[in-house]
Amino acid sequence: MTAKTRQPVLTAAGPAGDAPGWQARLARLYDSDICYSFRHAPLVVAAALLFLLMIFAAVFAPWLAPTNPYDLKTLNLLDSLLPPIWVEGSDPRFLLGTDSQGGGILSLIMYGARVSLTVGALAVSVSVSLGITLGLVSGYIGGKIDAVIMRIADIQLTFPSLLMALLIGGITGSVLPDRLQAQFAIPVVILALGVSHWPHFARLVRGGTIVEKEKDYIAAARLIGRSPFAIMFRQVLPNVLNPVLVLATLDVAFAVMGEATLSFLGFGVPPTQPSLGTLIRNGYAFLFSGEWWIVIFPSLTLVILVVAVNIIGDWLRDALNPKLR
Amino acid sequence: MNIKQLIAGTAVGCVLGLAVAGAAQAQTLRYAAAAPVLTMDPHATNDFVSQMVISQIYDPLVAVNADLELVSGLAESWEHLGGLKWRFTLRQGVKFHGGQDFSAEDVAFSIERAKTSRFFTAFVGKISSVDIIDSHTVEITTDDPDPLLPRKMSNAFIMSKSWAEENGADEVPDLGAEGSEVFSVRNANGTGLYMLQEREPSVRTVLARNPNYWGEATGNVQEAIYTPIGSGPTRVAALLSGEIDLVADLPLQDIPRVDGADGLMVQQRPQLINIQLELDGSRDVALDVWDKDGNVLTVNPLKDVRVRKAFAQAINVDLIVDRVMRGNAAVAGSAAVPGTGGYYADLDDHWAYDVEAAKGLLAEAGYPDGFQVQLNCPLERYVNAEDICKAVAPMLAQIGVDVRVKGMVWPEFAKLLVNGPDSSFHLIGAGPNGQDTQDTFVDTMMTRVPDIKQGFFNWALWSNDEFDEIATEIQQTFDEARREELYRRGLTLGRENVHAIYLHRQVITWGLRDNITATIRPDATVPLETVVIQ
Numbered sequence: 001m002t003a004k005t006r007q008p009v010l011t012a013a014g015p016a017g018d019a020p021g022w023q024a025r026l027a028r029l030y031d032s033d034i035c036y037s038f039r040h041a042p043l044v045v046a047a048a049l050l051f052l053l054m055i056f057a058a059v060f061a062p063w064l065a066p067t068n069p070y071d072l073k074t075l076n077l078l079d080s081l082l083p084p085i086w087v088e089g090s091d092p093r094f095l096l097g098t099d100s101q102g103g104g105i106l107s108l109i110m111y112g113a114r115v116s117l118t119v120g121a122l123a124v125s126v127s128v129s130l131g132i133t134l135g136l137v138s139g140y141i142g143g144k145i146d147a148v149i150m151r152i153a154d155i156q157l158t159f160p161s162l163l164m165a166l167l168i169g170g171i172t173g174s175v176l177p178d179r180l181q182a183q184f185a186i187p188v189v190i191l192a193l194g195v196s197h198w199p200h201f202a203r204l205v206r207g208g209t210i211v212e213k214e215k216d217y218i219a220a221a222r223l224i225g226r227s228p229f230a231i232m233f234r235q236v237l238p239n240v241l242n243p244v245l246v247l248a249t250l251d252v253a254f255a256v257m258g259e260a261t262l263s264f265l266g267f268g269v270p271p272t273q274p275s276l277g278t279l280i281r282n283g284y285a286f287l288f289s290g291e292w293w294i295v296i297f298p299s300l301t302l303v304i305l306v307v308a309v310n311i312i313g314d315w316l317r318d319a320l321n322p323k324l325r
Numbered sequence: 326m327n328i329k330q331l332i333a334g335t336a337v338g339c340v341l342g343l344a345v346a347g348a349a350q351a352q353t354l355r356y357a358a359a360a361p362v363l364t365m366d367p368h369a370t371n372d373f374v375s376q377m378v379i380s381q382i383y384d385p386l387v388a389v390n391a392d393l394e395l396v397s398g399l400a401e402s403w404e405h406l407g408g409l410k411w412r413f414t415l416r417q418g419v420k421f422h423g424g425q426d427f428s429a430e431d432v433a434f435s436i437e438r439a440k441t442s443r444f445f446t447a448f449v450g451k452i453s454s455v456d457i458i459d460s461h462t463v464e465i466t467t468d469d470p471d472p473l474l475p476r477k478m479s480n481a482f483i484m485s486k487s488w489a490e491e492n493g494a495d496e497v498p499d500l501g502a503e504g505s506e507v508f509s510v511r512n513a514n515g516t517g518l519y520m521l522q523e524r525e526p527s528v529r530t531v532l533a534r535n536p537n538y539w540g541e542a543t544g545n546v547q548e549a550i551y552t553p554i555g556s557g558p559t560r561v562a563a564l565l566s567g568e569i570d571l572v573a574d575l576p577l578q579d580i581p582r583v584d585g586a587d588g589l590m591v592q593q594r595p596q597l598i599n600i601q602l603e604l605d606g607s608r609d610v611a612l613d614v615w616d617k618d619g620n621v622l623t624v625n626p627l628k629d630v631r632v633r634k635a636f637a638q639a640i641n642v643d644l645i646v647d648r649v650m651r652g653n654a655a656v657a658g659s660a661a662v663p664g665t666g667g668y669y670a671d672l673d674d675h676w677a678y679d680v681e682a683a684k685g686l687l688a689e690a691g692y693p694d695g696f697q698v699q700l701n702c703p704l705e706r707y708v709n710a711e712d713i714c715k716a717v718a719p720m721l722a723q724i725g726v727d728v729r730v731k732g733m734v735w736p737e738f739a740k741l742l743v744n745g746p747d748s749s750f751h752l753i754g755a756g757p758n759g760q761d762t763q764d765t766f767v768d769t770m771m772t773r774v775p776d777i778k779q780g781f782f783n784w785a786l787w788s789n790d791e792f793d794e795i796a797t798e799i800q801q802t803f804d805e806a807r808r809e810e811l812y813r814r815g816l817t818l819g820r821e822n823v824h825a826i827y828l829h830r831q832v833i834t835w836g837l838r839d840n841i842t843a844t845i846r847p848d849a850t851v852p853l854e855t856v857v858i859q
Contacts, residue, residue, distance in 0.1 A: 073722040077641075077648045100649070101715050182731075270732075287558045288565075289578035 037319045047311035054305055058117050061110040066093065069103030070111060070274065076102050084293050097293040099282065105297050108279055113301065115275040119190055120255040126194025127255075128248050131201020136232040138202065139209025150206070153199035164196035165189075165258055169267050182270050189268045193258045197251060204247060208240030242320045250313035253306045260302055276302045352547035352858055354841070356571040356851055357560055359705060360735075361527040361553035366509040367482035368435075368497045371444040371758065377573075377850040378530055378551055382422075383482035383515035386413055386432065387475050391844045391855060393597075393664070393760050395475055399427065399483055399516060403475050406464070409453075411474050415461040419539045421485045422513075422520045429457040434486035434495075436465070442497045443781075447758055447768045448477040450778040470801045476759045488514045518542050518854050519549065527553060532853070542854040549853050555705075564589065564836050570858075571843070573851055575836040577651045577708065583836040592835045594845040595655060597662045598756035600707055601825040602640075602700075602717065604633055605749035606787030607772075612749040613699035617727070626692055627749055633823035635686035637676040639724045640717055646829050649712045653834060657827040660755075660765050660819045664847055667762025667812040672820070675827070683724045695725025701751040702730055703738040708831045714752055746784040753784065755825070760848075766796040766815055770824055785825065792818045 029035055038044060057064060068074055079102035083090045090097065096105040138149040156164060169192040176184055212218060213236065221231050256276070262268030263277025264284075276298050283295030360374040367383045370376075388398035400413040419427035433455040439445045440452065451471065456464045467474060489495050494509035513521040516539065519532035532549040552569065554560040557576035563569040565586060575583060575591065584591045604627040605611045611625035626632050646654045658675035661668040687695065702714035711732050718728040733741065741747050757764035772788040773780035779796075792815060799811040818824075833849050843856040 072718045072728065075719040077644050077716050077719070080648050100712055102719075285557050285576065286578055288561050288582050289576075290582070291578065 034319050038315070041315055044311055044315040047308040050304060051308040051312065054113060054301075054308075055117060057110050058113040061107075061114050065104075065107035065110045066095065067104045067107045068111075069099075069101075069108050078102065081291055081294075083291075084297075096297050097291075099294050100286075100291075105293055108274060109276070109298055109301050112274040112276045112279045112298065113305070115186070115269060115273060116256050116259055116277070116302075116305075119186065119193070119259045119269070119275070120252050122190045123193035123197075123255040123258070124248055124251045126190060127197040127201055127251060128244065130194065130198035132205050132237065132244065134198065135202035135205025136209055136236060139206035140213055140228065140232050140236060142210075146206070149202065153202050156196075157199050161196040161254075162258060162261060165192040165262060166265075166267055168192035168195055169262065173267075185268070185270045186273070189259055189262060192262070193255050196258075197254065200247060200251075201244060204243050205237075205240055208243065209236050212236050212239050243317075246313060246317040246320060249316055250310060253309040253313070256302070256309070257306055276305075352545050354546045354549045354571065354853065354856055354858065355552065355569050356549065356573060357552045357554045357563060357569045358573040359553065359555050359557070359560065362530050362551060364498070364510050365513040365521060365524060366494075366498055366507065367484060367513075367515070368439045368442045368445060369499075369510070371480075373849050374553075378532070379482065379513075380517070380850060381519040381532055381549070381853050382513045382517045382521055383484065384517050385480060385482055386415075386478040389479045389760070389846075389848075391846055391852065393847060395479065398479070399432070400478070403478075405472075409466050409468075409470055411465045411467075411471075412458075413463050413465065413478075415463065416539060417461060419516050420537055421488065421516050422535060423485065423488055425485045425487055425514075427483070427485075427516055428460045429463045430460075431483055431486045432463050433457055434489070435483045436481055438484065438489070438495065438497060439481050445481070446775075446778045446781060447764060448480045470803070472801075472803045473759060473761055473763055476761060480758060483516065484509070485514050522548075529553075544852075544854045544856045545858060546853050546856050561836070570841060571835060571837040571851065573833075573835055573849070574708070575834040577653050577834065579836070580651070580653070580834060588839055589836060590839045592837065592843075592845055593653070593832045594847055595663065596756075596831050596833045596849055597665055597760065597847045598707075598754045598830060599657050599660065599662055599825075599827050600654075600710075600713065600752065600754050600829055600831060601657070601827045602636070602750070602752055603748075603785035603787070603825045604636065604823070606785050606824075608749065608786060611698075612747060613729075614749065615697040617694055617696065617725075619697065622696060625749070626690065626696055627698070629690045630822055631686045631690040632692065633826070634676070635683040635690070635724060636721065636726070637823055637826045638679045638686070639683040639726075640720050640826065640828070641678045642675055642828050643678070645713060645716050649709050649716050650829065650831065653708075653832045654829040655832075657830050658820065659816050659827065660770060660824060661762040661812070661816055662756055662765075662830060665757050665760045665762055667808075667816075669813060669816065672813065672816045674820075676823075680723050687724055687726075692725075695727065697727040697729065698750050699729045699731050701738065701741060701748045702732050703735050703752065704732045706735045707752070707754050710752060713828065717752075742784045746786070748784060751784065754831075755782065762812055762816075763796075763799055766792075767800060770815070770819060771796045787822075787824050789818060789822055789824075792822075792824075 079091065079094070079098050080100050082094050082098040084097040085092060085095055094104040094106070098104055099108065134149050138146045169188055172188045173181060218231060218235055221235050259268055259275060260277035260280060263275050264281045269275040269278050279298035280295060280302070283298060286294045358374060362378045363370055363372055363375045365379065367379045384399050386398050386400040387403065388396050390396050399416055399419065401416050403411060403413045406412050415429060415432065421427060436449055436452060436455045439449045451468045452465055453468050454466045456466070458464055465474065489509065492508035494507050496507070498507035498510055511524055518535055518538045520535050522533040523531035530551045534547045554563060557579070560572050561576065561579045561583065564572045564583065580591055583589050605625055606628060608625050610623050611627050614622045614626065616622055642656050646652065646656055656675045657673070659673040687693065700714055700717065702711060704711050714730045718730055721728050755765065755769050758768065767779055769780070769782040770787065771780040771783065771793050773783040773786055775781050795811050795815045799808060799815070802808050802811065833845050835845055837843065840859040841856060844852065846852050
C-alpha cells in the first residue's frame with residue numbers, strides 16, 4: 001500500500017560522515033514530517049497527553065494513589081459508599097468517592113488501569129509478533145505454506161474476535177486445574193486476546209511482503225547470499241512496518257476493551273483482581289441504586305482511554321500515508 | 326405459544342376494551358430470581374429455588390402453611406402409635422396430573438426413592454420401613470423414636486409409582502452428573518395445584534393451574550412463569566419495565582428505587598437462615614493456613630477455642646448489618662433461628678465486639694503476630710455474600726490475621742464441601758430444614774459421620790462430645806420440658822465453644838407489582854396458592 005512510493009530503507013545507514021550529535025538528531029526529529037503534523041494537530045496532542053497521563057498514573061499507582069484499596073488492613077467499612085467530593089456527605093480523603101467496601105474509586109481506577117494497560121500492551125505484542133512472523137513467512141515463501149496460513153487466518157476471521165477470545169479462554173480454563181486458574185487468569189486473557197487478533201496483522205504484512213519481494217533490492221540481497229529469514233526480517237520487515245504500527249496502536253484500544261468485556265462477562269481477570277473491566281462489573285450492581293460514581297468513573301476512564309488511543313491511531317495512519325499529505 | 330396467546334389476548338383486549346384484556350392477562354404471574362431451577366425431580370436436590378417450583382407441582386404428605394405450621398397434605402391425619410411407629414391416613418380421590426390414582430403404594434415408593442438421595446437423608450434417612458396397611462393407610466417405622474417425623478414428611482414429595490416406572494425414572498438422577506438425563510428431570514407428574522406446562526432449563530419454567538386439584542386455594546393465579554435472571558440490575562430493570570411481576574430476591578441497594586416506583590412495592594420477611602463463618606473444628610492440620618511469611622502452618626490454629634473467640638470478637642457484625650446489608654438483616658448470636666422450634670431469645674446474644682480482647686485471646690493461644698488463612702466464599706446464593714467476606718477480611722487484619730478471600734461460584738463452592746469437605750474457613754448459610762432446631766443439631770452441629778446419617782452439613786468438622794450426647798438424646802425425647810432443657814444446653818455449648826461465628830440473619834426481600842397480594846414464606850419460596858392478582 002504505502003510502501004510503493006517510499007524509498008526502500010536500507011539497514012545500517014551509510015558509514016560515511018560522522019554520526020550527528022543528539023541535539024542534531026533531536027532537531028532533525030523535530031523538523032520531521034511526522035512531528036510537524038503532530039504539532040499541528042491539537043486534538044492529537046491533547047489525546048497523547050491524556051494517554052501519557054493515564055500510563056503515568058497507572059505505572060506509578062503504588063506511589064501516587066491516595067490509598068491502596070488492595071491492602072485490606074487500610075480498608076474500613078465505615079468509609080463505604082461515600083460520594084465524590086463535590087457531593088454532600090463526602091470525605092476529602094476520597095476524591096471520586098468509595099465503593100461498597102470502602103476502597104477509594106480513584107485509587108481503584110489507578111490500580112485497575114495498571115492491569116488493563118498491561119493486558120492491552122502484552123496482548124497486542126502477542127498479536128503483532130504472531131502476525132508479523134506468519135505474515136512474512138506467508139508472503140515471502142508463498143506456495144502451500146502461504147495457502148495454509150492464509151486459510152487458517154480466513155477461518156479465524158469468520159469468527160468475531162471476542163468470541164474467539166472467549167473460546168480460547170474457555171478451553172484454557174477447562175484444561176487448567178482449578179487451583180491454578182486464578183494464578184493464570186491474566187496470562188490466559190493476554191493469550192486469548194493476542195491470538196484472537198493475529199490474522200489482521202498477518203494479512204497486512206503478507207500484502208506488503210508480496211509487493212516488496214519483487215523489488216530489486218531484495219533480488220540484490222538474495223544475490224549476495226543472505227538467508228531467507230535474514231531478508232524477511234532485515235530487508236522486508238522495515239519496509240512494511242508502517243501500517244503495522246498504525247494497526248497496533250488501534251489494537252491497543254481493542255485489547256483494553258476486550259479485557260474489559262471479558263472481565264465484565266466474568267471470563268477475564270478474576271473479580272478479586274483490579275482491572276477496569278472488573279471495576280465496571282462490580283459497579284454495575286449499583287446502576288439503579290443512586291451510587292452512580294462506582295460505575296461511572298471506571299467506565300469514563302475506559303471511554304477516554306479508548307478514544308484517546310483511537311485518535312492517536314487515526315492520526316498516525318494519516319501521517320504515515322504519503323498519499324494523504 | 327403462550328407468549329403468542331398472551332400477545333394476541335392483549336391485542337384483542339386493546340381493541341375490545343379493557344375488560345377483555347384484564348381477563349386474558351390478570352392471572353398470569355411472571356416471577357424471577359437469580360438462580361435457575363436445577364431439575365424437576367423432587368428428590369434430586371434440596372436447593373431452595375428448585376424446591377420452590379417443585380413444591381408447587383408435587384405435594385408432600387404433610388403440608389406447611391404460611392406460618393410454617395403443619396397442616397394436612399396428602400395425608401389427612403397422622404398419629405404416633407408409640408415407640409418407632411407413626412400412622413398416616415391418606416386422602417381419598419386424589420389424582421396425579423397424568424390421571425393416575427393416588428394410593429399408599431405411591432407413598433411407599435416415593436419415600437424409598439427419596440431415601441436413595443443424599444440430600445434427603447435428614448428427612449427420610451432414618452426411616453427403616455414404610456408398610457402399606459390398606460390402599461389409603463401407611464405405617465412408617467423409624468430406626469429410633471422420632472418426635473419430629475411429621476415435620477420431616479413435609480419435605481418428602483410424592484411421585485406416582487406407575488408413572489415413574491413406565492418412564493424409567495425409578496432411580497433418583499444424580500444432579501449435574503453426566504448421562505443422568507432421566508425422564509423426571511424435564512418432566513413432572515405430581516398432585517399439586519400446578520402442572521408443569523413447559524420447561525426450558527435455565528431459561529424458563531411455565532406452570533399451569535391444575536383444574537382437578539384436591540384441595541382449596543385462595544390464590545387466583547392461572548399460569549405462572551418462572552424466569553431466572555442472574556444479574557441483579559437486569560432483574561430490577563425487568564421489574565421496572567413490567568416484564569416481570571415479582572422479583573423474589575431484590576438486591577438490597579435497589580430497595581428504595583423499587584419502593585419509590587409507581588405501581589411497585591417491596592415486601593420483607595426474615596429468612597430462616599443463619600449466615601455464619603465456620604472454622605475448622607477438628608483437623609490436626611488446617612487447610613490453607615500460613616504463617617505471616619507465607620509458609621504453610623502444620624497445625625490447626627482454628628481448632629483452638631481462644632482463636633475462634635478472638636475471630637468472633639474481632640468482627641463488627643453491627644457494621645456489616647448496617648453497611649453491607651443496609652440494615653436488612655438481624656444480628657445473630659445463636660445457632661437457633663427465630664420462628665423455629667427450639668429458639669430462645671435470651672440465648673441469642675452475639676459476642677461483644679472487642680478488638681483488644683481478641684488480640685489478647687490470640688496472643689494467649691500462641692499467635693501474638695497472627696497468621697494467614699484462606700476464606701472460601703460463595704459469590705452468590707446468599708445476600709451480598711462476597712461483600713460480607715470482603716468486609717470480614719479488614720476486620721480480622723486488625724488483630725493480625727491476614728485473610729485471603731477466595732470467591733467461588735456456587736457449584737464450585739458446593740463441590741468443595743460435598744466432595745470433601747475441603748475447607749477450613751468458609752462463609753455459609755445454615756438453617757433447620759424441617760423448621761426445628763433439632764435439625765440444626767443433628768445435621769450441622771453433631772460430629773460428622775455421614776455413614777450413620779449425622780452431621781452431613783457439618784462442613785467445618787466441629788466436634789464436641791458433650792454436644793453429641795445432647796443431640797442424640799433430643800432426637801428421642803418427646804417430653805417438652807426435657808426438650809427445652811436440651812435445646813438450651815446445646816445452644817449454650819455451641820456458643821461457648823464457638824461452633825461457628827454466627828453473623829446475621831438475612832431478610833427475604835420481594836419487589837412486586839402493587840396489584841399482587843402475596844405472603845412471603847420464611848423458607849424463601851413463593852407460595853403461588855396464596856397469590857392473588859387484582
